[in-house]
Amino acid sequence: MAKRRTDGLSREVIVRAATGLLDDGGEAALTFRALTTRLSTGYGAIYHHVANKSDLLAAATDDVIAGVLTGVVVTGDPREALRTVALGLFDAIDAHPWVGAQLSREPWRPALLEIYESTGRLLDALGVPEAALFDAAGALVNYVLGVAGQNAANARVLAFGEADRTAFLAEVAAQWAKLDPERYPFVHRVSARLREHDDREQFLAGVDIFLAGIAARY
Template identity: 65%
Template sequence: MATKPRRAPRRTEALSRDVIVKAAIEILDAEGEDALTLRALTVRLTTGYGAIYHHVADRGDLLAAATDDVVARLLADLVADAEPRQAPRALALGLFDAIVAHPWVGAQLNREPWRPALLDIYERVSEQLQALGVPDRALSDSASVLVSYILGVAGQNAANARALAASKMDRSAFLATVAARWSRLDPVKYPSVYKARTHLREHNDRQQFLVGVDVILAGIETVNRAGARPA
């Protein structure tokens, strides 16, 4: 006697945009951007395409919504009354860590700069620079420089981490290999790189990133103090 094929289990939890976005983030974090398809979502959420399309327009809309969600949660968690000099550092480091944890976020922010996520970052950075005394005439350029640095370095670091993971090489072994190669360089032609080899094994990406943030903030303050002086 033939048996009837088993039906897929019905979804019992109410489907919403938030539920879909959360599932999308889980797929993106676990398997990468290429793994995020509407088919993968229907399987994970045990639902049909129609239910997904009721809440999101397409895959691009879903990627953008996932990015907006990560950034919105980060900005909400930042301490509102942080000391003005520390506020941009905290935001920068939070974005750095978020992009390392969610590598697809960096790519999406650069892909669609008109989306709320990047606009909210730009506005928050601008507010923080205003609190440091940056005048309106210099605010746009100053905020753009700082945001570009944050997204560029964080995105590159995330890409390096993915490449290292794909190579199956331990980070310490990788740094040791690079240090060994730098030790064979001509110290006359590459004096700075040759000296840097001795500290490469202890290299800390987050610390170096914050050094860059501090340099940019110091430069912004110096330039604007100079600009404020009478001719």
């Protein structure tokens, strides 16, 4: 029988353990029973630091997002900082798919507030007028979290390696190429690009399109 921990247990240790469970099996895998087993402790020691599963999910999400945003500063080129933040969020949600769902479920939590704060400050540094800051930040954040969340959900559902992904995209691209070019001219034309595209690069291209629009307008 594993020896139960009687000291040294902190909220940070609990959150890290919860993150591991979430990464391994999603939200269904995060139970207090599984957590007590992983930490070799009792329920009381955990409840001393977190109120319930919802509190633990929120804390784990805050921790992941904080890891992305820590160190991002306004000085320097705000455009590059925005690209760094966006790509960091994309990679974080790709590595922790449950984060995207949690951000959508509880948008009032600190994690999303920090994302908006960081994005808004950088857009302000980029010269976006005060009257347009709210809409610009909302549009960019919605794009980043929407695409990142969908990408992570697709990866979780399909759950295949790079070779399988290549084969899957090739099959879909072949189906697109067979479509009537008069009925689906665009889809038919880009079928080859679908086979070759990189999700991460396509995501960043969308961020660049957004920032180019900002530069052209303001």
